[in-house]
Amino acid sequence: MSLYRRRILLGIAGGIAAYRSAELARLLVKQQAEVRCVMTRSAKEFITPLTLEALTGETVHDELFDLTTEREMGHIRLARWAELIVVAPATADVLARHAHGMADDLLTTILLASQVPVLMAPAMNQAMWSHPSTQANVALLRERGIQIVGPDCGELACGEQGSGRMCSLETLLAAMRLCLGGGRLRGERWVINAGPTWEAWDRVRVLTNRASGRLGFHLAEAAAAEGAETILVAGPGVPRSSLPMRRVDVESALEMHRACLDAAEGADVFVATAAVSDYRFAERIEGKHKRAGRQTVRVELVVNPDIVADVARLPRRPDRVIAFAAECREHVHSARQKMLEKGVDAIVANDAERMGSEEAGGWWIDERGVVELSATSKVHFAEQLLERIACMEDEA
Numbered sequence: 001m002s003l004y005r006r007r008i009l010l011g012i013a014g015g016i017a018a019y020r021s022a023e024l025a026r027l028l029v030k031q032q033a034e035v036r037c038v039m040t041r042s043a044k045e046f047i048t049p050l051t052l053e054a055l056t057g058e059t060v061h062d063e064l065f066d067l068t069t070e071r072e073m074g075h076i077r078l079a080r081w082a083e084l085i086v087v088a089p090a091t092a093d094v095l096a097r098h099a100h101g102m103a104d105d106l107l108t109t110i111l112l113a114s115q116v117p118v119l120m121a122p123a124m125n126q127a128m129w130s131h132p133s134t135q136a137n138v139a140l141l142r143e144r145g146i147q148i149v150g151p152d153c154g155e156l157a158c159g160e161q162g163s164g165r166m167c168s169l170e171t172l173l174a175a176m177r178l179c180l181g182g183g184r185l186r187g188e189r190w191v192i193n194a195g196p197t198w199e200a201w202d203r204v205r206v207l208t209n210r211a212s213g214r215l216g217f218h219l220a221e222a223a224a225a226e227g228a229e230t231i232l233v234a235g236p237g238v239p240r241s242s243l244p245m246r247r248v249d250v251e252s253a254l255e256m257h258r259a260c261l262d263a264a265e266g267a268d269v270f271v272a273t274a275a276v277s278d279y280r281f282a283e284r285i286e287g288k289h290k291r292a293g294r295q296t297v298r299v300e301l302v303v304n305p306d307i308v309a310d311v312a313r314l315p316r317r318p319d320r321v322i323a324f325a326a327e328c329r330e331h332v333h334s335a336r337q338k339m340l341e342k343g344v345d346a347i348v349a350n351d352a353e354r355m356g357s358e359e360a361g362g363w364w365i366d367e368r369g370v371v372e373l374s375a376t377s378k379v380h381f382a383e384q385l386l387e388r389i390a391c392m393e394d395e396a
Helices: 016-030 049-056 074-081 092-099 106-113 126-130 132-143 169-180 214-225 253-264 307-312 331-342 378-395
Strands: 007-012 034-039 084-090 118-122 152-155 161-165 189-194 229-234 246-249 269-272 279-281 301-303 320-327 346-351 359-366 369-377
Touching: 007 016, 007 074, 007 106, 016 034, 016 049, 016 084, 016 169, 034 049, 034 074, 034 106, 074 106, 084 092, 084 106, 084 169, 092 106, 092 118, 092 132, 118 169, 126 132, 126 161, 169 214, 189 214, 189 253, 214 229, 214 269, 214 378, 229 253, 253 269, 253 307, 269 307, 269 378, 307 320, 307 331, 320 331, 320 378, 331 346, 331 359, 346 378, 359 378, 369 378
Parallel strands: 007 034, 007 084, 084 118, 189 229, 189 269, 229 246, 269 320, 320 346
Antiparallel strands: 152 161, 279 301, 346 359, 359 369
C-alpha cells in the first residue's frame, strides 16, 4: 500500500521537532500523497506556514475562528477530507488535550470531528514523556485506537539523553502505510527474493548484474503493508524497510537458493523477482588474483541451481509461485516457455534494458493468457503485481 493519492492531514504542534514536519511534508509530496497541514499557534513559533505551503502547494490552516472557512464549517470539511490524520510532532499538551476531549483550537477540533485513523508521533523532553500524566494520557489514547509511534531514545534538543525524540521519518511513513493498508493479506505468508547475486572470483572481484532489487523490495513492502507475514530474501544492495518483515541477507546464488527453499516451504506465495546469476566460478581464488602481465585469463563457470523451479517442486510448494523473466527480445514467447519448464503459476516478462532503472513494465502471463503491464514507477508496478497475485486464489 503506497501513499499515492492518499489524503493525509498533517497536524503540527508547537515543539522544536516541528522543523522535521517540513521534511515529512516534502517526503509525502514526493510519494504523490495529497497533503494539507494544520498548525497550532505555538507551532508557528518554530516553523512558518509559508514553508509548508511552498512544499505542499496547499493553504496551511491554523485558526479555528477564521470567518472565511468557518462559515463553511471548515474544520468539518478538513476532517471529512482526510483519509488519515498524522500529528507530528505531538507535544505533551496536544496529547493531554485530545485525551480529555478538549477542542479549543483547530487541530484538536478536527481530531474530535474526524472518524479516520489517527497517528501521533510524540516529541518532548524526556522528563515530560516519562511523567505519569503523559503516560496516562498516552494509555488512554491507545485504548481509543490512536496509534502512537515513538518516541525514540537519544540526545534531545535540550541536551539531555533519554526517550522523547520524534521517531524517524522512515518509521512514521511505514506506520502510515500500515494504517492505510486494508490488512487483506493477514494470515498469509509471502516470500519474495530480490536483487542481484554476487559470485566471487577472488576476495575482490565478483560476477554480478545490473539489478537494483527495488521492485522486489517494493513488492515486499506492499505485502507487509497489507498484513502479510513477509519474508524478503535480499541480495546485495537491496534497500532496507521500516515495515514489519523478516529479512534474510544473502550474497551468492547458492545462499539465496538455500534461504528461499527454507522460507518458501508451506508459504502461500513465492515471488522470484531476484536476478540470480545463472553461473558461478568453478573455483574461487584465495586472496586477490594478480594480473602479472597476462593478456588473457580463462575461467571455468558452472551452472547455479534454478531457485524458482526448485521452489515449485517442493513437497509443500507455495500455493502461488510467480517467476520473472528478463528478456531482450521475443519477451512473451520466451517467458511462456520458461513458465512451462519451471512449473510456475505465472510469470512476469520484462525488458532487460530496464534493469536497474526507476521504472518497470512488461507482461503478466498465466494459463489464461497475456496481459500487458504499462511502464510506471516500480512502486506502482509492485502494487499492480500485488493485486494480480492476491486475486489469483479467487480466480482459481
